[in-house]
Amino acid sequence: MSWSLVLLLAAGAFGAKAIGFFLLAGRDLPPAVERCLALIPAAVVAALVVKDTFSSGRDLVVDARVLGVGVAVVLVARRVPFVVVVVAAAAVTALARQAGWT
Amino acid sequence: MIAPRALWRDPDLRPVVVASLTLSLAVGAFGVSFGVGAVAAGASVAQTCVMSLLVFTGASQLSAVSVIAAGGSAASALGGALVLAARNGVYALTMGRRIEGSVARRLVAAQLTIDESTAMSVAQDDPRRQRLAFWITGAAVYVCWNLATLLGALLGGAIDPVTFGLDAAFPAAYVAMVWPQLRTSRGRLAAGLGAVVCLALVPVLPVGVPILCAALAVLVGVPADPGTTGRTDAVTGEVDG
Numbered sequence: 001m002s003w004s005l006v007l008l009l010a011a012g013a014f015g016a017k018a019i020g021f022f023l024l025a026g027r028d029l030p031p032a033v034e035r036c037l038a039l040i041p042a043a044v045v046a047a048l049v050v051k052d053t054f055s056s057g058r059d060l061v062v063d064a065r066v067l068g069v070g071v072a073v074v075l076v077a078r079r080v081p082f083v084v085v086v087v088a089a090a091a092v093t094a095l096a097r098q099a100g101w102t
Numbered sequence: 103m104i105a106p107r108a109l110w111r112d113p114d115l116r117p118v119v120v121a122s123l124t125l126s127l128a129v130g131a132f133g134v135s136f137g138v139g140a141v142a143a144g145a146s147v148a149q150t151c152v153m154s155l156l157v158f159t160g161a162s163q164l165s166a167v168s169v170i171a172a173g174g175s176a177a178s179a180l181g182g183a184l185v186l187a188a189r190n191g192v193y194a195l196t197m198g199r200r201i202e203g204s205v206a207r208r209l210v211a212a213q214l215t216i217d218e219s220t221a222m223s224v225a226q227d228d229p230r231r232q233r234l235a236f237w238i239t240g241a242a243v244y245v246c247w248n249l250a251t252l253l254g255a256l257l258g259g260a261i262d263p264v265t266f267g268l269d270a271a272f273p274a275a276y277v278a279m280v281w282p283q284l285r286t287s288r289g290r291l292a293a294g295l296g297a298v299v300c301l302a303l304v305p306v307l308p309v310g311v312p313i314l315c316a317a318l319a320v321l322v323g324v325p326a327d328p329g330t331t332g333r334t335d336a337v338t339g340e341v342d343g
Binding site for chain 2: 007023032035036038046052053060
């Protein structure tokens with residue numbers, strides 16, 4: 001691996017973060033834009049949930065993660081503390097894999 | 103800034119500290135894998151550690167290393183990794199409006215703008231806790247990711263996080279973090295649409311692009327609410343007159 005790859009990746013990754021960070025900071029925006037920005041976390045974090053649950057590269061898969069995340073949904077709905085949710089999801093997924101479900 | 107002890111004594115912030123440490127440990131497990139994988143793909147220990155220090159977005163780093171390991175070109179490794187990194191720019195649109203201070207401070211904040219810090223921040227109710235959750239989580243993940251990278255690069259073959267179900271720890275954490283966004287009908291709509299768009303596009307677009315497209319679901323915010331006055335904003339909980 002070359003240093004140029006490492007440094008170009010570093011520049012690109014930081015550039016994306018910095019541009020986003022300063023682009024709209026401190027500006028007054030139209031209410032419709034404000035409403036849209038306020039929805040970014042809902043849209044993107046929900047997308048992260050399904051991506052990390054059902055995808056493997058470019059394939060859609062149903063594997064042991066589904067059980068773990070399913071347990072997480074139930075626990076979150078019952079207002080169980082975050083740590084318990086995450087540990088339970090990992091444990092259920094690991095057990096399902098032990099039991100032979102990939 | 104606030105001393106760590108004060109964070110721990112603040113009953114509002116203690117759950118945030120515990121949550122970010124939990125998440126950081128899971129991140130650390132993947133940091134070890136990244137360190138192992140990068141060295142196996144031909145990177146030196148120094149290159150591996152510099153990548154984690156400067157790039158600091160795990161999915162991009164793992165993707166670049168896996169392309170190189172599979173014999174791909176540097177250009178294709180870079181392209182794929184940068185597409186994945188672009189989503190941090192979307193998070194930064196939100197975080198840049200919440201984190202204040204000097205340019206230097208905000209540049210540091212920009213570097214810490216990743217999945218975990220953003221999601222943890224937006225799950226908090228008031229602006230102070232949103233900022234603190236961002237800094238606590240960003241710093242904890244940064245430390246863990248880099249220490250774990252060094253450990254993996256030095257030790258070589260270590261634990262496989264997948265055996266311990268740690269790959270499910272992340273979506274589980276995001277479930278907890280997206281939950282508060284689902285209190286309003288518009289938040290539920292944006293979340294549902296984002297999830298559907300992402301899943302529908304995973305098989306047809308390069309890795310990383312579906313998440314960017316999912317962000318377009320925020321366009322459900324364009325029309326003014328029916329019965330506009332005094333509605334509660336989806337995320338901040340502020341009453342919007």
